Amino acid sequence: MSPKPTLIFVPGAWHPASIWDKVSSLLKAQGYNCIAITLPTTTSDPSKTFSDDFQAVRNAIKTETAQGRNVVVVVHSYGGAVGVSAVKDLTAAKGNTSTITSDPTGHVIGICSMASGFGPAGKTFMDALGGAPPNSWKLDYESGFAVLVGDPSESFYHDLPEEERKYWVSKLLDQSLKALTEGAEDTYAGWMDVPVWYLATTEDRALPFQAQQYFVQTVKDAGGNITVREVESGHSPMLSKPKETADFISEAVTAFVG
Template identity: 55%
Template sequence: MSGKPTLVFVHGSWHHTDTWHKIALLLEAQQYRCIRVALPSGASDPSAGLPEDVKAVRDSIVAETSQGRNVVVVVHSYGGLVGSSAVKGLTRNKQDGSSPAESTSGHVIGIVMLATGFAQTGLSFMEGLGGPPPPIWEMNQQTGFVDLVANSRQLFYHDLPVEEGDYWVTRLTQQSIKALVEGGGSVYSGWKDTPVWYLATIQDQALPFEAQKFFVQSAKEAGGDVTLREIDSSHSPMLSKPKETVDFILEAVKAFEA
């Protein structure tokens, strides 16, 4: 394969594709093709679930690989579950570099993970969590959406200037319950099939830093090829520290291409 890989971005719950705007501009300036996937479960449709999210990402990946382009999937928060599941059968064989079972010209050559967990094949988001819903959100059975009950700016954007943090709060969407409690049959541990670079967020108020390090260690013990880096940021490093996040992504891409 020649040319730079396409970067396919997968946002987290309650968020828009514009979450990626800052870093996509910086990467596009360096001639990277950036595809920002909108997840159906975050588009104010309570009937949309995890299978629809996985399909949206997979379709975006295949649109690139079928044209002979390699892909790096960049995921954040809930997007980690979706992105990992979407790469099934599309990665290079880790042992000998041969093509996967599905015939494509390009392949997924790596996953970049930002403040997220590691998908467990067959387990939904809540099943993988292994406990009750976090106290920061509640399931509203009347609307079919998950309601944030914590201070959203403090949760996601506390290291941004107040005005900018408040702006991003206004951009938050609704997240379907269905995507978090159902759809385990669509979940796949794709991170076992391709190298992963993980950026752990030290000041994270949504997914504690220590939990992230535990996830990474568990993934390594399960056979994952995971490289860990840390950043002194909130849950949203792509917004508060875009240059540092881009530098991390570029370092990861270079390693994937080696």
């Protein structure tokens, strides 16, 4: 078994896998194998659903675990719903830590989540939002995409320098609305199966800090194992605070490995 788990990074809606590059470069320097997922629902195909994203992450996990490597799934925003669902049946038996060291197949040993929520099993992303999107985006059924409204840099990147804000806005992708309205059969509360470390973004304009606190309390009330850290950041700490984000992930992995 590799001494360091593989880190699988799941971006949020509209975002490319490269959103993780700053953080993964810091973690690669520490000897971690880092894999960033391109979500199928961000490939300009309105027919792609949550289930396609779920399967993409799941396939990446299984490729690693089949080679005897443990995995930590790192998720952001909408990617949280995908990533925590994808760990279903890929974790060690709860409470059986001996399985992790004796089984030649690897397992998911933890989840690092940031600026994200924790939804129940069997409900779509929109169900978990109460059935209506926030004011920052809308569902365009004619095009088949979820469309950002106004200036997305204010929601996602307000704490970045202006030129970098423009750069990342230019990298935003078309997001299939089916990712948000379908796929309930694949949603799963994987946050109950493994320890979760949560990085709360205190200056977040897309998912306010108070909402994040509510989600964290939901996990605690359900009996989940969650550890919380905070960072003074907007919605994208992997861009505005990459070192702090990498340090958070490294600390979490140390705890997961035990």
